Amino acid sequence: MGKVACVMVVMEYLKISGQLLNAKIKGGGVNKCHIMQPSHLRFTIHGLWPANKSSSSSLNCMGDAFNVNEMDDALKKDLLSSWWDWKDGNHVEFWQREYDKHGKCSDNVFPKSKYFRKTLATYRDFDIAQILQKANIVPQPLQPKMSLYKLYSIDQITKAIESETGGHSVNIRCYQQEQKKSKKSKKGSNLLIFLAQVALCYDESGNNRIDCDPGQTTSCKFNGGDPETAPSIAHIKLW
Template identity: 35%
Template sequence: LVLAFAFFLCFIMSTRSYVYLQFVQQWPPTTCRFSGKPSNNRRPLPIFTIHGIWPSNYSNPRMRSNCTGSQFKKILSPRLRSKLERAWPDVESGNDTKFWEDEWNKHGKCSEQTLNQMQYFERSHQMWSSFNITNILEKASIVPNATQTWTYSDILSPIKAATQRIPLLRCKGNPQRQAKSQPKNRGKSQPKSQATTQLLHEVV
């Protein structure tokens, strides 16, 4: 299943530093397939995992990054660490703590006026638990399949219904049109016979 999901969950804040948190989930087999990093030799998890939670603004769609603020501290409780090891693993290199550190230092600090480091990671896990993309798609019978393809609207509809947001699907060209175990997305306006098969990569 070649998917990495990012969808917007809006939180209106008193500070003007950002308006909403962009919550990004990824499909590990896809991330590993397109990664330029050495494999960590672990079988990719067959569930959607967190890539990050990024403070953003409507006036500037690019997520805020590299803000001033407190650097990452290894203060996560053992209980929270255990949860994040499943929900937010480093699927490319296997160094979970370094992945969390990079995400906090690049994006998390931008939310520090509202969420401190502990709250930032707790909120991320809460959002992952509340919006389980794996289950949403499975309930719509969208699962890895060697031959089945889905249209843009097939994938968008169940996510929209569950999150009450309209996601934008981003796809990557399929290097192997008939690659096994890859759910595919056809251009939404093309007939089946003429559609170009692409691999769903992100939902924004």
């Protein structure tokens, strides 16, 4: 009988990730959505991810599986106010996936319900949508051509957030979409880059902000260029 080697992953810090609530699905399907206006700009929870310096996150650790019946009604109500599966509407399954994939890796510090309460607490530390609106970074309706968009650089977005969250670096994730060209359109890139997700990092206690790894900002390059100068659109888009 073969031997099974188990590796203990050491949690060194936590990353709270908020995703941009960006579409109301009408009748189901990714392509049937209503783009929200700026007054609806909001980030909801994607997850709280234990991580260490050698990798961006710790995944699928050993531990007890998620059980929604172990949550009290007050906690479930709190989660439903901020942690949504806005794509499919399967909120409890979303919590389960996040806990089984990430949460178990912090089980020695935040077992079960404590993990979800810590997630809510760190999420509520900062209102990212309000911070962006304060910096006049707001969503826009879909436009027929790229030249009609107001563009925001990655640097603008990150500096706006970092100026309000203690100066520590953050991670952002972008969604890229190729825009269809008309026959009359000029040559050039028609790649649209949408802001999709913002992550803040904390120490292993979950109480103190720290710098995120700048290498974890993803999908925000424009034509292979430097992400620091890449034009990005703070427009709400389902991804």
